[in-house]
Amino acid sequence: MIVEAAARILETRGLEGYNTNAIAERAGVSIGSVYQYFPNKDALTLALIGNFERELLEIVRTAIATADRRDLRMSLKSIVRALLDAHGRRARLNRILETEEERLRQSMPDHSAADELKTLIAALLTKHRTELSGAVDADIVDDVLVIVRAMVDAAFRSEVAHPAAACRILRAVEGYLRWH
Amino acid sequence: MIVEAAARILETRGLEGYNTNAIAERAGVSIGSVYQYFPNKDALTLALIGNFERELLEIVRTAIATADRRDLRMSLKSIVRALLDAHGRRARLNRILETEEERLRQSMPDHSAADELKTLIAALLTKHRTELSGAVDADIVDDVLVIVRAMVDAAFRSEVAHPAAACRILRAVEGYLRWH
Amino acid sequence: MIVEAAARILETRGLEGYNTNAIAERAGVSIGSVYQYFPNKDALTLALIGNFERELLEIVRTAIATADRRDLRMSLKSIVRALLDAHGRRARLNRILETEEERLRQSMPDHSAADELKTLIAALLTKHRTELSGAVDADIVDDVLVIVRAMVDAAFRSEVAHPAAACRILRAVEGYLRWH
Amino acid sequence: MIVEAAARILETRGLEGYNTNAIAERAGVSIGSVYQYFPNKDALTLALIGNFERELLEIVRTAIATADRRDLRMSLKSIVRALLDAHGRRARLNRILETEEERLRQSMPDHSAADELKTLIAALLTKHRTELSGAVDADIVDDVLVIVRAMVDAAFRSEVAHPAAACRILRAVEGYLRWH
DNA sequence: CATGAATGAGTCTTCATTCAT
DNA sequence: TATGAATGAAGACTCATTCAT
Numbered sequence: 031m032i033v034e035a036a037a038r039i040l041e042t043r044g045l046e047g048y049n050t051n052a053i054a055e056r057a058g059v060s061i062g063s064v065y066q067y068f069p070n071k072d073a074l075t076l077a078l079i080g081n082f083e084r085e086l087l088e089i090v091r092t093a094i095a096t097a098d099r100r101d102l103r104m105s106l107k108s109i110v111r112a113l114l115d116a117h118g119r120r121a122r123l124n125r126i127l128e129t130e131e132e133r134l135r136q137s138m139p140d141h142s143a144a145d146e147l148k149t150l151i152a153a154l155l156t157k158h159r160t161e162l163s164g165a166v167d168a169d170i171v172d173d174v175l176v177i178v179r180a181m182v183d184a185a186f187r188s189e190v191a192h193p194a195a196a197c198r199i200l201r202a203v204e205g206y207l208r209w210h
Numbered sequence: 211m212i213v214e215a216a217a218r219i220l221e222t223r224g225l226e227g228y229n230t231n232a233i234a235e236r237a238g239v240s241i242g243s244v245y246q247y248f249p250n251k252d253a254l255t256l257a258l259i260g261n262f263e264r265e266l267l268e269i270v271r272t273a274i275a276t277a278d279r280r281d282l283r284m285s286l287k288s289i290v291r292a293l294l295d296a297h298g299r300r301a302r303l304n305r306i307l308e309t310e311e312e313r314l315r316q317s318m319p320d321h322s323a324a325d326e327l328k329t330l331i332a333a334l335l336t337k338h339r340t341e342l343s344g345a346v347d348a349d350i351v352d353d354v355l356v357i358v359r360a361m362v363d364a365a366f367r368s369e370v371a372h373p374a375a376a377c378r379i380l381r382a383v384e385g386y387l388r389w390h
Numbered sequence: 391m392i393v394e395a396a397a398r399i400l401e402t403r404g405l406e407g408y409n410t411n412a413i414a415e416r417a418g419v420s421i422g423s424v425y426q427y428f429p430n431k432d433a434l435t436l437a438l439i440g441n442f443e444r445e446l447l448e449i450v451r452t453a454i455a456t457a458d459r460r461d462l463r464m465s466l467k468s469i470v471r472a473l474l475d476a477h478g479r480r481a482r483l484n485r486i487l488e489t490e491e492e493r494l495r496q497s498m499p500d501h502s503a504a505d506e507l508k509t510l511i512a513a514l515l516t517k518h519r520t521e522l523s524g525a526v527d528a529d530i531v532d533d534v535l536v537i538v539r540a541m542v543d544a545a546f547r548s549e550v551a552h553p554a555a556a557c558r559i560l561r562a563v564e565g566y567l568r569w570h
Numbered sequence: 571m572i573v574e575a576a577a578r579i580l581e582t583r584g585l586e587g588y589n590t591n592a593i594a595e596r597a598g599v600s601i602g603s604v605y606q607y608f609p610n611k612d613a614l615t616l617a618l619i620g621n622f623e624r625e626l627l628e629i630v631r632t633a634i635a636t637a638d639r640r641d642l643r644m645s646l647k648s649i650v651r652a653l654l655d656a657h658g659r660r661a662r663l664n665r666i667l668e669t670e671e672e673r674l675r676q677s678m679p680d681h682s683a684a685d686e687l688k689t690l691i692a693a694l695l696t697k698h699r700t701e702l703s704g705a706v707d708a709d710i711v712d713d714v715l716v717i718v719r720a721m722v723d724a725a726f727r728s729e730v731a732h733p734a735a736a737c738r739i740l741r742a743v744e745g746y747l748r749w750h
Numbered sequence: 751c752a753t754g755a756a757t758g759a760g761t762c763t764t765c766a767t768t769c770a771t
Numbered sequence: 772t773a774t775g776a777a778t779g780a781a782g783a784c785t786c787a788t789t790c791a792t
Contacts, residue, residue: 044313045313049764049765049766050765050766050767051765051766054775059773059774060773060774060775061766061767061774061775061776062768062769062772062773062774062775063772063773063774065766065767065768066772066773070766070767071765071766071767125312129309132305132367133224133225133226169370169374169378172364172368173361173364173378173382176360176361176364177357177360177361177382179360180356180357180359180360180361181353181356181357181360184352184353184356187312188352190349194349198349198353201386201389202353202357202382202385202386204385204389204390205382205384205385205386205387205388205389205390206381206382206385206386207385208385208389209381209384209385209388209389210381210384210385229781229782229783230782230783230784231781231782231783239756239757240756240757240758241757241758241783241784242755242756242757242758242784242785242786243755243756243757244784245783245784245785246754246755246756250783250784251782251783251784404673405673409760409761409762410761410762410763411760411761411762419777419778420777420778420779421762421763421778421779422763422764422765422776422777422778422779423776423777423778425762425763425764426775426776426777430762430763431761431762431763485672489669492665492727493584493585529730529734529738532724532728533721533724533738533742536720536721536724537717537720537721537742539720540716540717540719540720540721541713541716541717541720544712544713544716547672548712550709554709558709558713561746561749561750562713562717562742562745562746564745564749565742565744565745565746565747565748565749565750566741566742566745566746567745568745568749569741569744569745569748569749570744570745589785589786589787590786590787590788591786591787594754599752599753600752600753600754601753601754601787601788602751602752602753602754602789602790603751603752603753605787605788605789606751606752610787610788611786611787611788
């Protein structure tokens with residue numbers, strides 16, 4: 031599939047080697063076919079980002095479900111571990127996509143996955159609102175996501191072992207949510 | 211000056227419009243002159259990154275000095291405000307440079323500014339070590355920097371007002387450092 | 391055809407005017423098409439050299455066949471005349487290609503044409519070995535080729551009439567082979 | 571000296587690295603100074619060629635003088651050896667210069683060295699005219715020079731040992747001159 | 751005279767996109 | 772619908788040459 035080929039190219043060769051001809055070749059289709067499905071390269075990248083965000087959403091959803099009935103810490107730990115795990119499989123790809131997402135934000139038609147992710151986190155926090163130092167609002171959720179994503183990325187850049195990274199990320203998130 | 215022209219191009223036109231001909235034109239020199247001073251485009255970008263990191267270092271140094279004799283919170287607040295301020299002037303440029311830095315990390319000859327920044331933060335934290343929930347080590351410093359940079363970036367992306375952003379960033383950093 | 395266009399450019403404008411844009415224009419295709427068929431300029435030049443050597447081989451083969459059953463002198467005369475004739479059609483081109491061949495020798499993948507040419511000459515000399523002053527070995531063959539090529543080139547540089555040139559070249563080759 | 575620097579650049583880096591800035595740097599002067607002495611790059615190359623031809627002339631003159639009173643074979647052997655020797659010191663340079671000479675022939679003002687070389691050879695051959703198979707004329711001289719130069723070049727390209735090369739070259743020249 | 755920074759035309763090469771088959 | 776040859780604008784970089792100091 032074309033999107034999958036694009037993902038592999040981005041992962042193995044980086045933005046440098048990310049061109050439509052390489053993608054078509056890797057996908058085993060002609061360059062013309064790529065343009066049959068996507069009006070231009072950015073649209074393909076946006077599809078890639080969409081997949082990425084939907085996958086992220088699913089991972090978090092599962093992680094939260096897994097830690098259901100447990101306290102906030104366990105839920106957060108479950109999420110962080112899952113994210114580290116998921117990121118680990120495609121660290122470079124994810125990092126590049128986050129960068130590309132920024133460039134393409136203006137032309138992104140669909141934020142539903144990202145929105146749903148926020149809703150999910152908001153629900154989790156609200157459920158445990160008594161453990162938090164303050165009220166739950168959109169900003170808090172945004173901040174948590176920003177912190178976790180940045181730290182997961184950093185962990186992969188500096189090649190920190192997962193357990194240690196999870197511990198530090200958890201400390202940051204909990205600290206942010208609970209301190210004072 | 212060529213580096214300044216490169217900065218302005220990057221800021222106004224993004225990576226898309228960042229090409230050597232545009233830089234030369236903006237700098238008011240010929241393309242040949244650009245290559246008299248920089249062996250290639252990446253070298254120019256690296257110079258830009260070097261400037262950026264040195265500026266960052268100076269800002270933090272000044273912010274810490276300004277809040278000398280005060281408690282940790284005041285120092286951190288001073289730093290965060292200064293960073294928001296500095297970033298504010300060239301938000302897009304700085305964000306792009308952070309991305310480019312990653313791509314060019316392997317060919318970066320000089321990390322002294324970044325190292326010194328870490329030393330500075332480490333010293334600050336050590337000075338206030340009694341206020342922290344744990345020992346000061348290199349990981350803690352890395353994490354603080356990662357969190358602050360990510361949140362400052364995010365604040366500019368979502369166009370949050372400085373005071374509110376400063377407050378949230380401070381909460382994250384203090385939470386990370388002090389909680390349990 | 392692109393290779394033919396390259397040949398014509400090289401012939402009419404020399405190495406000076408031999409650039410990919412000119413080649414594309416002369417071939418009536420876009421510059422992109424040139425790079426669809428050849429990974430870079432040198433590869434195109436190598437194709438040109440390959441053609442040149444194959445053509446040379448064919449000419450010599452035919453010349454030898456034509457003078458079959460005759461004595462060595464007639465065979466050599468036939469070859470020299472054929473070479474003068476062939477060279478005559480594209481004197482400048484051939485001379486430049488010989489120069490470029492030297493520069494590109496290290497990246498030349500295929501020497502089969504050149505090798506076959508040597509085999510052909512070796513066979514001819516061996517057939518007439520009784521007429522020679524010494525044994526036939528690879529060095530003799532190399533020398534014959536060097537002498538003939540140099541003298542053919544020189545003949546065209548000084549614009550000597552073919553019959554006279556053929557006579558002098560023949561004298562050199564026969565002298566080399568038969569004297570003492 | 572500038573011409574010497576140009577020679578060294580050509581020898582060590584080939585035509586690829588032969589540019590005025592490199593020459594100036596190697597000569598330890600500014601690029602401006604190069605243009606003080608030579609109106610353009612080709613003029614510098616022509617000076618180089620002039621030196622080369624004068625040196626060649628001197629070598630041959632000395633070689634002939636050395637073998638004075640001896641027979642033709644000894645004189646030729648002396649010349650061939652001297653040329654192999656001289657070429658050996660700057661094989662690549664000489665080969666490139668011969669190529670450049672061709673390109674610049676039209677703008678070469680001074681052929682006196684080359685002419686004198688021919689005169690020298692003509693005199694030598696005339697002196698030994700009884701040993702030759704035919705009369706001495708300008709063509710014979712040209713041919714001898716063409717043959718010797720081509721074979722000396724070839725010897726260096728295929729890295730043949732000097733004595734063996736000298737022997738083969740001598741055989742070619744003598745064969746040309748004496749056969750029949 | 752010497753300098754060397756500045757020039758800019760020119761060259762190779764890439765790659766997103768189109769369109770005839 | 773699929774193909775992939777063709778397109779050509781655009782970009783990185785070179786280097787002979789000039790000229791103000």
